[in-house]
Amino acid sequence: MTEPVGIAIERVSKRFAAVQALVDIDIQVKAGEFLALIGPSGCGKTTLLKCIAGLVAADGGRIVVGSRTVTGPGGREASLVFQDFALLPWATARENAEFGLLLRGAPATERAAAARHALAKVGLAGSFEDAYPSQLSGGMQQRVGLARALAVNPQVLLMDEPFASIDEQTRRILQDDLLRLWSQERKTVVLVTHSMEEAIYLSDRVVVLSPRPGRVHRVLDVPLPRPREALDVRAGAEFARLVDELWQILKKMQ
Amino acid sequence: MTPLLTPEPAFGRAGLAAVAGLLIVWEILGRLQLTIFVPSASTVAAAWWELLTNGTLARSAGSSLLSLAKGFVPAAALGVALGLAMGRFRTLREVLDGWINALMSAPLSALVPVLIALFGLGDTVVAATVFLFSFFVIVVNTTTGVRGTERSLVDMARSYGAGEAALFARIYLPAALPAILLGLRLGAVQAVKGMVVGEMLISLIGMGERLIYYGNTFLIPELYAVIVSVLLVALLCATVVQACERALVRWK
Numbered sequence: 001m002t003e004p005v006g007i008a009i010e011r012v013s014k015r016f017a018a019v020q021a022l023v024d025i026d027i028q029v030k031a032g033e034f035l036a037l038i039g040p041s042g043c044g045k046t047t048l049l050k051c052i053a054g055l056v057a058a059d060g061g062r063i064v065v066g067s068r069t070v071t072g073p074g075g076r077e078a079s080l081v082f083q084d085f086a087l088l089p090w091a092t093a094r095e096n097a098e099f100g101l102l103l104r105g106a107p108a109t110e111r112a113a114a115a116r117h118a119l120a121k122v123g124l125a126g127s128f129e130d131a132y133p134s135q136l137s138g139g140m141q142q143r144v145g146l147a148r149a150l151a152v153n154p155q156v157l158l159m160d161e162p163f164a165s166i167d168e169q170t171r172r173i174l175q176d177d178l179l180r181l182w183s184q185e186r187k188t189v190v191l192v193t194h195s196m197e198e199a200i201y202l203s204d205r206v207v208v209l210s211p212r213p214g215r216v217h218r219v220l221d222v223p224l225p226r227p228r229e230a231l232d233v234r235a236g237a238e239f240a241r242l243v244d245e246l247w248q249i250l251k252k253m254q
Numbered sequence: 255m256t257p258l259l260t261p262e263p264a265f266g267r268a269g270l271a272a273v274a275g276l277l278i279v280w281e282i283l284g285r286l287q288l289t290i291f292v293p294s295a296s297t298v299a300a301a302w303w304e305l306l307t308n309g310t311l312a313r314s315a316g317s318s319l320l321s322l323a324k325g326f327v328p329a330a331a332l333g334v335a336l337g338l339a340m341g342r343f344r345t346l347r348e349v350l351d352g353w354i355n356a357l358m359s360a361p362l363s364a365l366v367p368v369l370i371a372l373f374g375l376g377d378t379v380v381a382a383t384v385f386l387f388s389f390f391v392i393v394v395n396t397t398t399g400v401r402g403t404e405r406s407l408v409d410m411a412r413s414y415g416a417g418e419a420a421l422f423a424r425i426y427l428p429a430a431l432p433a434i435l436l437g438l439r440l441g442a443v444q445a446v447k448g449m450v451v452g453e454m455l456i457s458l459i460g461m462g463e464r465l466i467y468y469g470n471t472f473l474i475p476e477l478y479a480v481i482v483s484v485l486l487v488a489l490l491c492a493t494v495v496q497a498c499e500r501a502l503v504r505w506k
Contacts, residue, residue, distance in 0.1 A: 074415030
């Protein structure tokens with residue numbers, strides 16, 4: 001197991017043509033923390049995540065993941081999980097789970113072992129390994145996406161609305177599984193979401209971004225006890241109060 | 255998820271029934287002896303058998319198929335290569351897109367006299383005509399396939415450190431493969447058209463020469479026999495490419 005690392009986001013700005021997407025974003029993500037980014041659509045939360053991943057170059061400021069300043073994509077500290085799963089439709093679940101390792105030049109035996117291990121972690125061992133994505137449900141596809149991210153053993157998971165296109169029932173199960181994985185694996189997680197319940201249920205802190213230009217509007221601590229998946233936290237009064245507090249913040253921003 | 259389009263054979267059961275119906279109507283019309291230009295199906299079949307057994311068909315089809323291969327193989331290789339490059343590089347696309355689209359819909363038979371002036375009267379002209387007829391549709395389909403690659407797949411591969419070569423081999427090419435194969439299938443059918451047009455215009459070699467000859471000498475059953483043979487060649491080409499599609503795109 002690798003030690004988790006923190007992420008320092010310092011005065012990050014990004015402009016797309018006429019749109020100022022992000023202005024002076026300052027966020028310190030602690031090592032091993034579960035942080036949620038939330039905000040109205042167009043607040044630049046996905047852009048910020050892509051900046052951390054190095055897929056989008058920030059215009060100003062800097063981002064440090066662990067001890068490495070982000071200059072481009074391909075950093076080994078962090079893995080991305082995508083809203084649309086981003087699975088190769090022509091590859092089986094196992095081949096998809098191996099893909100990150102394949103691109104990093106890992107030998108075939110190591111890839112196969114890591115992929116199998118990662119698929120088992122997300123609950124997809126056995127017969128599903130040879131299925132193509134089109135043969136899997138949305139929930140299972142995202143499990144493959146998560147297995148691919150875990151197979152390279154990253155210290156950070158960057159998740160872009162990972163459960164947004166999954167039905168409510170499956171989403172809750174996946175959220176619980178993610179919490180369980182997170183407590184076992186001790187990874188730093190940055191989760192972009194538009195669901196207030198999801199942000200409160202999963203994270204230690206919620207960063208609320210304001211739209212156009214995206215700025216850090218508020219940071220909300222979530223002092224709910226863990227392990228939340230075992231404590232039935234969703235049913236408690238404190239959970240409802242925090243979701244409402246977040247809603248009040250978001251509502252005033254409109 | 256069940257795909258809307260499942261692979262189907264070129265002729266389904268209803269298609270075969272329709273062919274049988276057409277043959278019956280054709281036979282009846284022929285037997286009525288309305289005009290010499292509509293010989294009965296059985297007369298055409300007899301003429302076809304005669305051409306097949308006396309070697310005429312093999313000789314002309316052999317020459318035709320050789321020209322077809324000489325034109326289509328380079329068209330496929332260069333068309334896919336150019337299509338991939340155009341799909342990936344915007345500048346190239348901006349320079350060439352208009353030309354490719356114009357030439358795809360242009361009446362290319364008008365260019366055959368120019369080709370004759372360039373290459374002389376021979377099978378090179380036919381191969382060049384085949385190339386021109388099939389090249390552009392392959393380019394356009396390949397370009398479209400590359401352009402249709404999911405943005406998130408590219409982001410995903412880059413996030414794991416994929417460079418330009420890895421992106422091409424592992425994302426763009428496999429993502430474009432179904433469109434490339436469709437382009438090749440349409441291109442193969444176009445190639446057969448090009449073959450016949452080229453051969454008819456120079457009227458010296460291949461099945462096109464036979465068409466002109468039998469047409470001019472009013473050997474109508476023989477003319478129909480050659481037309482049917484050309485159709486069979488086109489069907490065969492499309493079927494071969496379709497078999498490749500099924501073998502290569504198993505994941506759909």
